Amino acid sequence: MYSKQTEIFGILGYPLGHTLSPWIHNTLFQLAEYDAVYLVFENEHWKEVGLKPLRDIGVKGVSVTIPFKEWAYTQAEKVCETSKTMASSNTLLFRNGIEAVNTDGMGAIQSILQKNEDLLNPMIHKKILVLGSGGSAKGILFSIAKELERSGSKDSIKRKVQILARNKDAISEIEQSLGNPYWLERTSKEEVTKNSGDYDLILHTTPVGMKGIGGDPILDSYFFTKKHTLFDIVYNPLETDLVKEAKKKKAEIIPGFHMLLYQGIKQFELFTQSKVKQKWIQKVESILLRELKKRK
Template identity: 80%
Template sequence: MYSKHTEIFGILGYPLGHTLSPWIHNTLFKLSGYDGVYLVFENENWKQIGLKPLLDLGVKAVSVTIPFKEWAYSQANTVCETSKTMASSNTLLLRNGIEAVNTDGTGAIISIKQQNADLVNPTIEKKILVLGSGGSAKGILFSIGKELETNTSQQSIKRKVQMLARNSGTMSEIEQSLGKPKWLERTTKEEVAKNKDDYDLIIHTTPVGMKGVGGEPILDSHFFTKKHTLFDIVYNPLETDLVKEAKKKKAEIIPGYYMLLYQGIRQFELFTNITAKKKWIKQVESILFNQLKKRK
């Protein structure tokens, strides 16, 4: 039941026909007993419309998705460190002025640590391979960097992170925005194939494999072994061809929808100032999984 006291939240983007965010947030409002509702604000003209209609409506915060993350960042009075580095935000808090936050990378790091915290342990002499150099890669690399550099000096970091991407321009942008850290390197397909045992975590951030998106995967089916963990952030379909190939070789898999789940959990906590309980997260995970299964 909603009343005049019910707080309004939502997602801002275009198109939003298949968004799963309302399932995450409305479930969490119900489980936590928070008097809130999460709506879909779908429009392709947000840049022209601006935030005034939402502020007039009394909206307390919004999730922001493509193609408006860079625009959202530009609308804020206050920005978090991640947003500032990336010049991109997936969350706008509208309670006291406009605050821009980015929870994408946080969602990725939590997903990885839930599987195996050693995969981002700076003292382990292994490599992380990041495939792609778009906005998702940038956010994930920023958060990996924070994880590696927390309580560890740059000189003491044994773990390396390598980027494999086709666009050298966007790789340069990432390197610049992160301050050219010693732990970050570029690599080539040939080097990756030759040194595949050096990697324990592979993160795929390109749209290849997404429903309706064609193209050849950057890695071939012979790459994976049972010593690898693959995190393909594509979640529709539930299993991409890359994930299927990795599973055949007995590699560990971090489901792509985990990133969606945990970035949403972090947003809920920012929206409400309530820490999500583990049993709530389990319920939301189950709902997401079932919704995605229906979309095969």
Template identity: 80%
Template sequence: MYSKHTEIFGILGFPLGHTLSPWIHNSLFKQSGYDGVYLVFENEHWKQIGLKPLLDLGVKGVSVTIPFKEWAYTQANEVCEASKTMAASNTLLFRNGISAVNTDGTGALESIKQMNSDLVNSGIEKKILVLGSGGSAKGILFAIAKELEGYHKQHSFKRKVHILARNKEAKNEIEQSLGKPFWLEQPSKEEVIQNKEDYDLIIHTTPVGMKGVGGEPILDSHFFTKKHTLFDIVYNPLETDLVKEAKKKKAEIIPGYHMLLYQGIRQFELFTGETLKKKWIQKVESILLKELKNRK
């Protein structure tokens, strides 16, 4: 039931035929009892249309997806540090002016911490390997940087993070945007393979393995062992070929859809100011997983 007091939120992008965000947010509205609704604002001309129609409608906030994240960042008069670093935002808040936030990296970091917080503990002498150098890699590395450096203020710093990608220019750009931290390195593929036992977390951020996307992953299945945790951020299909092969080698797996879930949860908190209960998150996760399985 909706009333004149119901707050309107939504997702802005194109195309949006397969978006799962409404399942997350409307389920959370129901679980929390918050008087809100989450709609789909699908249009390929948002840059020309602008945000005025949404503001006139009284929309309180939107999620932003491809191809409008960079544009969304330019529309705000207040931006978070992650958005500034990435020059892209996946969330716009319409409260007092327009605020831009990026929750992509936060969602990934929370997914990792839910599995094993030691994987982002800078006091442990292990390495994180990030595969890819696109926008997702940049957001995830920004969130990891904040986590590692926050921990470093009180503890010794032993952990390193490595980027392995084919685009050297993009790798250098990420390194520059993070201020060239001493813990971030760009080894060769040969060095990575030779020292694979040094890694405990591998994060695959490229679209290879996604439904309808071909190509070969940067590393093949021979790389993985039972000492590794693989986080492939692709969630459609639920298990990529890379994940299936890593599972055969007894590697731990962080489901790709967890990033979608936790970045959405952070958006919901920003939209509403609500603190979510664990049972609500568990319920939404089960709904999301069921919907993903139905879409096979």
């Protein structure tokens, strides 16, 4: 039941037939007994249409997905530090003006910490391997930097983070945006293969493995061991070829949809200015898993 007091939120993007965000937010609204609804605002021409029609009907905030994250950032009067660094935002809040926030990296960090806090412990002599240098990699690396530097002084970080990607210009952009920290390095497939035991966390951020997108896994099947944790942010299909190969070698797996889950939870908290309870998270996770299994 909706009333004049019901707050309106939604997701802005194109195409949106695949989106799982309404399952996250409407479930949380229901569990929190918060009078709101989350709708799908699908339009190929948001750049031309602008945000005024949404604000005119009283929309309080939106999630933003491809291909409008960079455009969304330019529409805001106030931006978070992550958005400013990435020049990209996945959340817009319509309160006093327009505020842009990016929760993508936060979602990745929370997914990792839920699995094993040591994977982001700056005092452990291990390496994180990031596969890819696109927008997702940039957002995640920004949040990793914040986590490492929050947990230890900038000059005492023992953990190294390495990027394996083809686009050298994109790597340079990431390095510069993070201030060229000494703990961030480039690497090659040959070096990664040779020193596979140096890593405890592997983050795959490219579209390879996503339904409808071809390409071979970046790492060979013999790379993985039971001492590795793989976080492939692709969640459709539930298990990419990379994940399947890692599982064969008994590596730990962080499900890709956890990033979607936790970035959505952070958005909900921004929308409602309230905290999510742990039991709600478990409920939403089970719903997302059910819906993803239907899409096999």
